[in-house]
Amino acid sequence: MRPFGYERAESAVAAARRAADTGATFIGGGTNLVDLMKLGVMTPERLVDVSRLPNRDIADADDGGLAIGAAATNTALANDPRVRERFRVLSLALLSGATPQIRNKATVGGNLLQRTRCPYFYEVGLPCNKRAPGSGCGARFGRSRDAAVLGTSEHCIAAHPSDMAVAMVALDARLGVRGGDGDLRWLDVDALHRLPGDRPDREHDLAPGDLIETVRLPPPPPGRHVYTKVRDRASYAFALVSVAVVLAVEDGVVTSARVALGGVAPKPWRARAVEAALTGARATWRAFCAAAEAELAPARGHGDNDFKIPLARRAIAGTLAEAAGIAPEVPTGGRRATP
């Protein structure tokens, strides 16, 4: 590991100012950053420890939503009774990720800003435009099994690995960001991450010193919450495809649909095509398949990860069907009725 200076911040304002002044990197639980520092993928010269800041409370907000301190652990958030009752998809997504040992340490802020698990990003000897701009994208013509199929560019096809962030995008979370100047500004969680374009090294629009201090969940959308995670083993594995759904159906008609995807894009992916196709439509298996089809229409595989496109379609349709309480139509005979 490259040597670095370490200091513990006493307040969010002090942490932001300090990091803005010195170019320091924040460390929350360290479960992602320490790993990447060992590998030489991230080489900060100075760390500001924000894991013990007082912003770790979870509290009811006046508007019926929830205010979550960004230093809250993933375990605390997943087990909070208000999250469990009103924002259940968030609890389910959190509990689908990592393990108790990791969730006990991982913070909300760190989870949002965890880096990709693309094997080319992780190995300093290999080309990767995200880690070493200009070195090329190794995954595009190499091992792409984990890579994204939506929102990629010729410069980078790495997928965002978070489960929690997928639920937060579906729930329209807003982030309270403390700047180096001491001001707090608000940012939609969907606007936090950038698509790679020709600058895959720039993953978000936060400036040095910008500290994610709180996360606000607005009052929950109506409907049933379901989180589906498809992965290579039953537990302790990142998503190949994940789907967060909050779906309300009245008299057989979809009145509200919130859908977001993980594992398929460079950022937690709000499935707006699914939502647009479904709102006001009849809640049928056929409609769910068509909506999934629309979302994946622009998708592009890279060989190893071609399977993610039909997998995502089926995971979306299946998750919607579960939320709506209708049975998926299992294909019979030669012709497949599945998306």
Add this chain to the structure above:
Amino acid sequence: MSDRAPKTTLVVNGRARELSLDPRTTLLDALRDHLDLPGTHKGCDHGQCGACTVLIGGERVLSCLALAVMHDGDEITTVEGLAARAGAGDAPEALGALQAAFVAHDAFQCGFCTSGQLCSATALLAELARGDLSVVTPDDDTVRVTGDEIRERMAGNLCRCGAYPNLVAAIAEVAGQGEEGAS
């Protein structure tokens, strides 16, 4: 704010230990190399195997991904302190109930993963008793001690010898299979 944390105090198995550490030192290396407590094992060193699991403030964490300087003042329990923590005394041959169940059920073969499994299972028992949720907890949010719950909650501790069935049996015996935790 000073650049280096000149002194870090770790309260390990009930004893305060003061160390001067390079900030790069992980809690795992601090325990093994600076405090002469080699019971906590280094498997992958990257958060992927669970061999390095210890308790901080009674909660399980991976010591290989923790920087020791970030835990100044924290109470840490390693496998060396489990028997005393379980009220079985601190004689070298003392065993807590979980440790005894591991022996009775043959819950290990080579033993490399065992210290991590024990620390992890110790915390698991407390989590079950508290009614902490897992992704396999049924929709009524009532935590029951089942094989599925134990397997999911122990997923972060890999065993290359594949002692899994015996690990689950040992933990289930101590947790009291079929019992309900708080809901």
